[in-house]
Every structure is written in C-alpha cells, then in structure tokens.
Amino acid sequence: MTMNSALTEALRGISTATLTMQLLKRGIRRGWMAGTRPLEAGGPRLVGPAFTLRFVPGREDISTRESYAAPNSLRDAIEEMPAGAVAAIDSRGEQGAGTLGDILAGRMKRRGVAGIVSDGPMRDVAGIRAVDIPVWCNGAAAPPSITALWFAGWQEPVGCGGVAVFPDDIIVADDDGAVVLPRALAAEIAADGADQEDLEAWILTEIERGVPVKNLYPPNEAALARYRAAKL
Secondary structure, three states: OOOOHHHHHHHHOOOHHHHHHHHHHOOOOOOEOOOOEEOOOOOOOEEEEEEEEEEEEOOOOOOOHHHHHOOOOHHHHHOOOOOOOEEEEEOOOOOOOEOOOHHHHHHHHHOOOOEEEEOOOEOOHHHHHHHOOOEEEOOEOOOEHHHOEEEEEEOOOEEEOOEEEOOOOEEEEEOOEEEEEOHHHHHHHHHHHHHHHHHHHHHHHHHHOOOOOOOEOOEOHHHHHHHHHHHO
C-alpha cells in the first residue's frame, strides 16, 4: 500500500523520540525497534510502509546455496517490493550472519525501495554504502544468511527489534533508531506529533531564556497559556 505524499512529508518532519511519546499517549509502549541504528548517521529520516521479510533459524538440509533459487526465496520477495516501501527484516536478532549484501540491496534500490530496517546485521557494508540505500540494522557480519538463517516468507506479521510489525505499518527511522506506527493511527500521530514539536521548540526558547524546567517540561497550565499567547 502506498502512502500519500502529505503524510510522508509530515512524518519526515517529526523525530522518532516524539513519535514514541505519541505512541505512549495511546497506550503503545513497544514501538521502537531495539538494536536498530543507521548504517550512516546524520542522513535524512526514512519514512514508508513496511514490506515485511521473515527469517527463521537455519537448518542444514534447507539452508543451502540451492535455496537462493528455490521458489518463494528472498529473491522473489524483492521482486514484489513496491517503490517507496521500507523492507522490515525479522532476522531474530541473529548476529552470526548478514541477511542482505550489496547486490540484493542494489536491486532493492533499483526498484525504488525507500530503505531497509533489520534487527540483525548486514554484510558487504562498504558495498551497501556505495549503493546508497538508507539502512538501519544491528551491525555488520561477513557470513551469508544461510550460515544461520532460512528465509521463510514475506508480507506477514513479523517481530523486528522486539516490536510487532504488520505489512503496511508505517516505519519512521532517524539517528535514534526506527519506530513502527500502526497504519490506522499514523495520520493522527503525525498531526499531534507536529503540535508536540512546536510546543517543545517553544520550551527550548524558554530554557534558553533561563526559565527553570519544573512546570515547563512538561508544561503546567500557566506555561501552556504563555505558549498559546506566543503563537498568536
């Protein structure tokens, strides 16, 4: 499922720290993917609908080189990925193998995939950097996926970094990591998140003026009244 451009741009302007607070206000405590971090810090935010990829523990009779060409392989999944999607990889946090390298990442980039998020490592990271596709992962590992994992399917619910990810959930990632937004809540979270960031920008100006943080962050009614007056 595609995202409309207005929602994409709205979420691109909101930090994952703000988004986790908005999720918490809605009773969702586990939206941040533990262990995922940008392969290249300081880049633009990644925003897009999740295209899920699921790995299970490998087994010697099926985790073979021949499995690369088997029906329903990771190669087939990549050819189903729509432009603008974020590949959300459930690699079970396995540290002994990388699920993707530069060749597969390069094909994803050519198909218009917006980026990759995984709770495990990548391989060929120098090559992935050259491909120039945004990646959030849990480090680097030289061995191929079949050393420890087997590709089990795509576009089904997965767990990534301790978070449930459903196909077409919205993923937002920045230097603080990756956050998953339920699709049905994304628009209201974007609106409320923008309001929160406006308020917090004003709070920072108050801090710079020397205002004590107590009753300012979080703001009490007097502080909110000052904020509203400042916006007029």
